[in-house]
Amino acid sequence: MKRIWDDAVRALGGTPDAGDLVERYAEPHRAYHNTFHVVSVVRDSSALADAFAFSVEERAILALAACAHDVIYDGKPGEDERASAAWARERLAGMEEEQIARVESLVLATITHSSDDPLAHVLLDADLAILGSAPTHYDRYSQAVRQEYSQYDDATWRAGRAHVLRTLLGREHLFVTEPARQLWDAAARLNLARELQSLA
Numbered sequence: 001m002k003r004i005w006d007d008a009v010r011a012l013g014g015t016p017d018a019g020d021l022v023e024r025y026a027e028p029h030r031a032y033h034n035t036f037h038v039v040s041v042v043r044d045s046s047a048l049a050d051a052f053a054f055s056v057e058e059r060a061i062l063a064l065a066a067c068a069h070d071v072i073y074d075g076k077p078g079e080d081e082r083a084s085a086a087w088a089r090e091r092l093a094g095m096e097e098e099q100i101a102r103v104e105s106l107v108l109a110t111i112t113h114s115s116d117d118p119l120a121h122v123l124l125d126a127d128l129a130i131l132g133s134a135p136t137h138y139d140r141y142s143q144a145v146r147q148e149y150s151q152y153d154d155a156t157w158r159a160g161r162a163h164v165l166r167t168l169l170g171r172e173h174l175f176v177t178e179p180a181r182q183l184w185d186a187a188a189r190l191n192l193a194r195e196l197q198s199l200a
Contacts, residue, residue: 001025001035004042011060014095021091024071032144033073037130042066045126051179053120061099062119064088066105066126076146081111125180131168131191132184138191158199165196170179 006016007147045066049059065088072083085107092100106123109115113124130141149157168174168190175181 001039001042001067004063007058008060008067009092009095010067011056012064012095012099014092017091019087019091021067021071024073027073029075029148030073031147032141033070033148038067038070040129041069041123041126041179044129045122048122048125048179050179051177054119054124057099058119062106062123063103064092064103065119065123068103069110069123069127075151078111081108087134107188114189121176122180125175125177125184128188129180130186131174131188133187133191136196138195144194162196162199165192168192169196 002018002022005018005021009016022035025033027034042063045062046059049062054062066087068084068091068189070080070084071087073080085104088103088107089100092103102117102119105115105117106120109120109124110116110127113128115124130138133141146157146161150200152160169189173181174185174188
C-alpha cells in the first residue's frame with residue numbers, strides 16, 4: 001500500500017510521505033476497515049478505471065483517495081471521513097492545490113456516497129464491491145462489520161443493520177458505473193437479501 005501511495009504521489013510530481021498510513025490500517029480495532037479492505041478498494045477502483053479514459057494524473061488522484069479514504073477509522077460516520085480527508089491533505093502538502101483538493105473531495109464523497117465527479121463514481125463503486133462478492137466472502141464481511149459495532153446489543157444492531165440493508169435494496173442502482181453494475185449488482189442484491197432475512 002505504501003508503494004501505491006508513493007508511486008501515485010511521484011506521478012503527480014510530489015515527494016512521497018505516507019506517514020502512518022500502513023500502521024493506521026493495521027490498528028487492532030479494525031475488523032473490516034483494515035489493510036485488506038483498502039487494498040481491495042485500490043485494486044477494484046483501478047480495474048474499474050480501465051473502462052474509462054482517465055488520465056495518468058486522474059488515476060494517481062484516484063489511487064491516493066482510495067488509499068486514504070478510511071485511514072482514520074473510529075466508528076464515527078462522517079467524522080472519520082472528514083478526518084481521513086484532513087490526513088490526506090496534510091500528507092500531500094506541497095503538491096498542487098487542485099490535486100490535493102480533488103483527493104480530499106473524493107474521500108469526502110464517501111460520507112454520502114454521492115458525487116458528480118467521475119473519479120468518485122469509480123471509488124464509491126469499488127468501496128461497495130464487497131457487497132457483490134462470493135457468499136462466503138460477504139458473510140465474513142458482515143461478521144467483521146458486526147465486530148466493529150460490538151458496542152451495540154443484538155437488538156439494536158439488528159434494527160440498525162436491517163434499515164441499512166433495506167435502504168440499499170431499495171435503490172434503483174446499487175452501483176454508479178455500468179461496469180460495476182455488470183460485475184456486482186446481481187450478486188450484491190442476493191447477498192443483501194440473504195443477510196436481511198437472517199436478521200428477521
